Amino acid sequence: MIYTVTLNPAIDYVVSLEAFHPGEVNRSQSDYKEAGGKGINVSRVLDRFGVQSTALGFVGGFTGKFITDYLTEIEIEHDFVSLKQDTRINVKLKAASEESEVNGVSPTIEEDEYQAFLLKLEQLKKGDIVILAGSLPSSLSINVYQEMVAMLKQQDVIAILDTSGAPLAEAINASPSFIKPNHHELAELFDTEVKDDQDVIRLAKQLHQEQQIDHVLVSMAKAGAIYVGVGGVMKLSAPKGTAVHSVGAGDSAVAGFIYSWQTSENAEEAAKYAVAAGSATAFSKTLCTKEEVEALLPQVNVTHI
Known part of the structure; x- marks a missing residue:
């Protein structure tokens, strides 16, 4: 079984403009909302390839419900830990040939919520594939990917990693299978x-x-x-x-x-x-x-x- 992990998901609110003028009222030509986050994107692409996966991670509030409803509608399995705070919203502005982004503030993940997530990983079995993807919420330590990769390898689970910066620098010490x-x-x-x-x-x-x-x-x-x-x-x-x-x-x-x-x-x-x-x-x-x-x-x- 394939699992994707998105620790810092978001609603992506994508707005198309003829031109973006800072400091002025801008009117959109079109917009749409979708479940965002690197692991979720991997699940969506695998689904288009005809491969089933289960999306894991954290969601909370009305924005988190949007993400789970979205995935349910497109028939992607999910098993998120529910947070006390709302999932963030990222605004992506597309004007002419330029793209700008305003990424929302990540919710705080409490220790009990994080431990509940680790319990889900502990249930995975030999031969399973886990894709750990994306940025980390600021409330989590930069070495959580390293800890997860090390734990998964002990369970003979294949760990795939797609992140950057300090979390990547820490996690490579646990030898993920793919980066x-x-x-x-x-x-x-x-x-x-x-x-x-x-x-x-x-x-x-x-x-x-x-x-x-x-x-x-x-x-x-x-x-x-x-x-x-x-x-x-x-x-x-x-x-x-x-x-x-x-x-x-x-x-x-x-x-x-x-x-x-x-x-x-x-x-x-x-x-x-x-x-x-x-x-x-x-x-x-x-x-x-x-x-x-x-x-x-x-x-x-x-x-x-």
């Missing part, structure tokens, strides 16, 4: 500069060899991606297209990798599917479909290094 930093996050992780592909490969090899991470997929936007792991070292080109929707592209790449790896256990095929999935979401107005991903797959060229 997907972009090249900027990779540079931040090692407090150095990444000037070219060789720098990316060198640092990714350190993560694979020294931290014993099976799969390191470094995304580089239009420049494609570099994979280092049990499948060797390879550079993957990005499909050509016009980016219209950046939200969820990285989450789609994670879902693509997991989907393909589960069916093929072939790192090259999984990395190709990840790149195609991330691009498909970037090129569309919402999260990608399986058909959109597979239409882009032939454009993803692989060079083994």
Whole structure:
């Protein structure tokens, strides 16, 4: 069974404008609301690939009810811990070719709520896959992902991680099976500069060899991606297209990798599917479909290094 974990979900309120003028009254051309958060996005993309998952995490208040109702409506299983405080709302403004975001304040997660969540993880079994994705609420310690990865590995559960900054720096010490930093996050992780592909490969090899991470997929936007792991070292080109929707592209790449790896256990095929999935979401107005991903797959060229 696949589980996704979103510790800091939100309602994404997406507003389209002809132009955004700070300090003035702006009128939207259209808007919509959806359940947001990286783990939730992964569940939504997996669902579009025909793969069932269960969404875990924290929700609270009327905003939390919106998220659970949303997932129920699209038939995605969920088992969240209920919080005393409301789930946050993130406002995403789309005007012409620019995107701006105003992210809401995260609710406080009390110790009893956090322990209730850990109890859910403790019930998972050997062979289950858990995708830990997104930022951490400020009320949680930066090492909670590290603790979760370590606990899951003791249970023979496969831990997938997609986060950045200090939580990533802590969690790699527990050796998750898969991580997907972009090249900027990779540079931040090692407090150095990444000037070219060789720098990316060198640092990714350190993560694979020294931290014993099976799969390191470094995304580089239009420049494609570099994979280092049990499948060797390879550079993957990005499909050509016009980016219209950046939200969820990285989450789609994670879902693509997991989907393909589960069916093929072939790192090259999984990395190709990840790149195609991330691009498909970037090129569309919402999260990608399986058909959109597979239409882009032939454009993803692989060079083994």
